[in-house]
Amino acid sequence: MKLKEFAKQLGLSPTTVSRALSGYPEVSEVTRARVVQEAVRLGYRPNVNAVRLKTGRVGAIGVVMGRAGEFHFAEFMAGMAERLITEDTDILVIPMADPEYDAEMQLYRRLAESQRVDAIIVHSPRPNDQRIALLHELGMPFLVHGRSDIDVPHPWLDIDNEGAVRRATSHLIALGHTRIAMINGRQGATYALHRDIGYRSALQSHGIEVDPQLIANGNFTDEIGFRFARSFLEQPKRPTAFVAGSMMTALGIYRAARSLGLQIGSDVSVIAHDDVFPYLTADNMVPSLSATRSSMRAAGTRCADLVLQLLAGRSPTEIHELWPVELILRESTGPVRELQT
């Protein structure tokens, strides 16, 4: 059923029908009601691609998916979906080829110029992130999930990684820990940097020297958690506490500690960051995991919301949202208890 045909059936012109359906004020309420009702009855729906071509609006938000296929991603998207379900807006997932710099920039450029999306969400930004500069320059609406130090105004939503880790670390210090290891995310992303800063600032403000031997970076996997935790714990001056970047990392740390006969919560304390997953909860781990918590899903929902606002005309420069992070103490943290090696 095409517009022309449909209009003819109603005895109206295509113009009037189009206006009636798009809510323009020039059409009387009586007519509009009739048009809407008949559209439902006869099953008329405007051809999306014709509308897209004509209006330039696509009704889609682009999200670039890193090669790694992180488990966070699904949660974030589920969150976005929650918000977009009522809207007439799709989520377009753009796969990223290889992590080479040029290819990445190329991808974003092409995406921005391709008219396939109305806006883009940029993930895991780096301190000096050229993607942001590029999108800004191209005039493509975008929202950064995370932050960047780059000298280009950009709307962002981020969680207070620095504060979260500072509090986590400070709490461990308050429990008497001085050798606190940090298993952070991959180097390069701003969030990893912020967490690093939070960690260092907590140590320094308590006069504890930072030991580079106790800092590691890597993907958020069980494997990474295990490997680093194990190697740290085998050092002569082993750490008595860990700050970890993710639940998976924490699983690895638990495993490493167990494998060495160490008790989590007494011999070794652990605080990890929990993005809140439906399938793996910090409270259920044994012992239950103390965590800095912030829902990835909620972030997705809010990001979708902000993007919609952006597209509705809200100024990008005024969108800066920093979410506080809860610190939830459970059984995996306890007072220090020094052990002889």
Next chain:
Amino acid sequence: MKLKEFAKQLGLSPTTVSRALSGYPEVSEVTRARVVQEAVRLGYRPNVNAVRLKTGRVGAIGVVMGRAGEFHFAEFMAGMAERLITEDTDILVIPMADPEYDAEMQLYRRLAESQRVDAIIVHSPRPNDQRIALLHELGMPFLVHGRSDIDVPHPWLDIDNEGAVRRATSHLIALGHTRIAMINGRQGATYALHRDIGYRSALQSHGIEVDPQLIANGNFTDEIGFRFARSFLEQPKRPTAFVAGSMMTALGIYRAARSLGLQIGSDVSVIAHDDVFPYLTADNMVPSLSATRSSMRAAGTRCADLVLQLLAGRSPTEIHELWPVELILRESTGPVRELQT
């Protein structure tokens, strides 16, 4: 840069340019080469939405994301992405509102009629899945990831869930286990049914009676694994082995066993299904987890491939791919050792 403008710069008609770029044979190689080269130099790219409108082809595959935001999903999509990266095809993620039947059918109908995607991938089909009937009826190309018993021809890719679980269960029986619990996925999906069949057939062919008290269904979460495992293990005649639907479920079972002081691999054997995640590997668990393994990512890649073939004209009725599942034995399985309660 528009086609008209670009063509003028080249001193050619839009027709010729369009043909050159789309690889039509009517244009000489010399001209084509020049056009392609200049297109790159001047940065001309056809407007996607004009092409979509004109050709009716969208260049997008739709995937409906369930509300649950399962962790499998990201892996599957990453796999799809791997295949589609070279193609000019997007992945459109369609959020599913609430799992009410009507809403779901409505969603698929609208999606199919909306011209936003060229094909749809249907997940977690049910034995009698009306979505399949609908899509078939509407003539929308689709591929089922999983299978359905519905009396409508449909192209599918599935893993041999029945065989996998049968082998897993048989292996446990061979080790002497007779009280084998099954923590399956949510009831309703075909894969859960197939696993159930595999489980029962293994027991029956060894003359072991099926005990409904040892069968549970639920989401693939640590929580579900723990709760059911715990309650099973607290029964007077506790099971000595578990067959589990996912790695997360296995984590829960491990936890439950530990909490009761039982040793995995000796007191209790566990085999779970492993979809192969980069962030959590069966081999790394302690003790390492025996698993039926099949890569979700590979399935995504292949599904994308099959959809492309479908769109290229391959007959849907001839696409039926059943993947065998590896059974990988590790430390979590061992000979039965009956304990007194």
Next chain:
DNA sequence: AGGTAAATTGAAATCGGTTTGAGAAAATAT
């Protein structure tokens, strides 16, 4: 050279809508 076949090229129609600018009808003001 002249005629035919083959290889190129282009003008114009088309995809299915939105929106501008203008006209007709109805309502209000003078």
Next chain:
DNA sequence: ATATTTTCTCAAACCGATTTCAATTTACCT
């Protein structure tokens, strides 16, 4: 009753490509 404003409707232009059909050029034969 006429002029003016307001409300509603429409014809036609346009978005930016693809593709049909016809025309032109080049290549090949005799």
